[in-house]
Amino acid sequence: MYSKKIIEEFTNPKNVGIIEDADGVGEIGSTVDGDVITMYIKVDNGVLTDVRFKTFGCVVAISTSTMVTQLAKGKTVEDALAISNQDVQHALGGLPQGKDRCSGFALDALHKAIDDYRSKKVTI
């Protein structure tokens, strides 16, 4: 029922891990809902030089997390914010029906990490 691409990303996810000196961290979800996604970003000159994640969740949560990191890495903050849920789903070869519930969570976590980065920048 899952696309070949989803299974591939799920079995061998890229960019798993934490960034110790991250410029922004965003966490969404709770163990009550069954998904917790944390995104870590490193920003240099307005560009996301590193994006990593930790995800407790289902096949969709893990595969969208790794896809979001891959799509965002190397992009400017603005371009990263422009990544849509459709872009993520498209890159994964589509999601099975009824499975789109948690597909937006990974992007939400990235947005939160960027918010975190921006709020820190303001206070500095």
Add this chain to the structure above:
Amino acid sequence: MKRIYMDHSATTPVDPLVVDAMLPYFTESFGNSSSLHSFGQEAAEALYVARSQVADSIGAKAEEIIFTSGGTESDNIALQGVLSREAGKRQHIITSVIEHPAVLNTCSFLESTGHDITYVPVDSEGIVNADDVKNAVRGNTVLISIMHANNEIGTIQPIKEIADIAKDNNIYLHTDAVQSVGKIPVDVNSLGVDMLSISSHKLYGPKGVGALYMREGTRLNPILFGGGHERGMRPGTENIPGIVGFATASSLAKEHLDTDSKHMLRLRDSLIKGVFATLDDVRLNGHATQRLPNNANLSFKYVEGESMLMLLDMAGIAVSTGSACSSRSLHASHVLDSIGLEPDYIHGSVRMTLGKENSMEEIEYLVGALQETVTKLRQISSPAKC
């Protein structure tokens, strides 16, 4: 890749002996048991023998067996049939929070049509307390329906104790024994039940057939109306090949019960022991001993069930999970919720239900695969675990 099936509470493969017994009833002895000619009489004879076989397997009389399309229909006839028969009189049912959806959703429909249902809780090990059932009895209680063994965590309920309460209060007792038949002894008289549901495909028989045991003197209205088959309780031309297969499977299950259940118990205990020896943050859901010999329901912290299921499937192992993401409804298991399990343990639950054809080598392979899978997913999940 060799595939290993460890989801026998979902369904079982049909035993080749069962298939052999069924085959003549498709093409040679295909008659309608209501027909007076020889074709019909062959079918009637097969039906007669099958009814005795199923009855024998649960200590019942042949005339107390109603063939149905399976467990769901049997449960529906029992619950709806009693209330319909008692219309305008006793209209209260007592059931438990961990019943199969075939009972729970029938109950919620009955509630929507104005009937009263009491759902008794279970303790943290998934067992109904008979005192709760006793305290729920009212003047208008007509039926108690408590499952014999739970489909998710395999816990065995105190049906005998509940039967005493039912008897004292002149209330019918129904039990859904879909999961217990073929795994532990099921005898309608020692259990003291008035009605009992069985499903063929859980005991190496074909799908689409089952039975409702109705103790002599139990008065129900049918929920289907038609040509008067099955004493009018379940009209419709009988599924003779299915019924013959079901009966053969029932006889085989009874004959091999002792050997099969000992075999499964040995495998189950090695599985649980092996997992606890190789992984931390694991828990066994349900009761340690008051459970089916083939059921191991384990929760692994920091991993999610559907992800585990997929990785195990890639390793050739078929299991199931109570996590929300794997279910059609996107709701986590109501059973694991009822035993008060913390959400992260619910989402990380995996049910392995063994069968007679599983081997110790397969258990060893499973234990290794579980260790790999959980370790891999924990590396992806928790910062605390990397």
